[in-house]
Amino acid sequence: MWYYEKKLEYPVKVSTCNPTLAKYLIEQYGGADGELSAALRYLNQRYSIPDKVIGLLTDIGTEEFAHLEMIATMVYKLTKDATPEMMKEAGLAPHYANHDNALFYHNAAGNPWTATYIQAKGDPIADLYEDIAAEEKARATYQWIINLSDDSDLNDGLKFLREREVVHSQRFREAVEILKEEKDKQIYF
Amino acid sequence: MHTEYKYWYPYISPLDPCPPIKVKSYNTPPNLYLGFQPPSLPQFQPREALFHGTLWPALFSPYPNGREDEVTNE
Numbered sequence: 425m426w427y428y429e430k431k432l433e434y435p436v437k438v439s440t441c442n443p444t445l446a447k448y449l450i451e452q453y454g455g456a457d458g459e460l461s462a463a464l465r466y467l468n469q470r471y472s473i474p475d476k477v478i479g480l481l482t483d484i485g486t487e488e489f490a491h492l493e494m495i496a497t498m499v500y501k502l503t504k505d506a507t508p509e510m511m512k513e514a515g516l517a518p519h520y521a522n523h524d525n526a527l528f529y530h531n532a533a534g535n536p537w538t539a540t541y542i543q544a545k546g547d548p549i550a551d552l553y554e555d556i557a558a559e560e561k562a563r564a565t566y567q568w569i570i571n572l573s574d575d576s577d578l579n580d581g582l583k584f585l586r587e588r589e590v591v592h593s594q595r596f597r598e599a600v601e602i603l604k605e606e607k608d609k610q611i612y613f
Numbered sequence: 614m615h616t617e618y619k620y621w622y623p624y625i626s627p628l629d630p631c632p633p634i635k636v637k638s639y640n641t642p643p644n645l646y647l648g649f650q651p652p653s654l655p656q657f658q659p660r661e662a663l664f665h666g667t668l669w670p671a672l673f674s675p676y677p678n679g680r681e682d683e684v685t686n687e
Contacts, residue, residue: 587666
């Protein structure tokens with residue numbers, strides 16, 4: 425079970441009403457390498473993975489939901505008071521037609537989130553390598569969004585999220601090292 | 614100490630329609646090099662740790678400006 429803390433992992437500040445940026449950011453919300461994919465992937469894989477790394481998947485999967493909430497806050501703030509006209513100018517008319525200014529789990533191109541974005545192979549090495557790849561892809565996505573954004577307050581939050589991808593990748597790499605360890609081998613010094 | 618960016622020089626064709634970007638770069642954050650994190654690494658103060666997104670300077674990866682100066686496309 426989870427306890428909920430009614431605050432964000434890192435403060436989110438948005439200084440411009442910029443629906444165009446929201447259009448790109450939604451990639452990290454409902455995209456293939458977004459936070460929803462990450463959270464669901466890790467929290468699902470942990471049942472069939474060696475005990476030693478279950479806790480890691482639980483912790484990181486949980487943190488991904490905290491990131492999802494930050495992205496949601498950013499998207500919400502970027503579009504909150506945007507008029508239908510502004511949504512149209514930002515290329516969000518199809519989104520507006522279907523959802524008004526509500527958030528939805530789709531990627532920057534408007535494709536709805538799908539479980540085919542994630543995998544649970546049951547093989548610990550295959551699963552952890554997928555997780556490492558997912559973290560690096562999410563890091564790259566954050567870089568490209570930062571490059572597109574000129575909102576320095578928003579970028580501050582995005583840089584935090586990017587750094588967390590680096591740390592998570594590091595931990596998954598360590599998990600692989602744990603599983604690679606030759607437990608029964610005599611160690612000579 | 615590793616560098617945060619690596620650079621490469623793509624082939625430039627005389628028929629390329631756009632002005633060429635002579636040097637391309639990609640990001641190589643510290644997690645690629647650290648291996649299993651050694652114990653007792655120096656830590657940030659809690660407030661700085663929050664701003665950096667990590668407890669350990671060894672895992673901090675600045676973006677867009679890495680420790681190496683970004684090569685400009687001149």
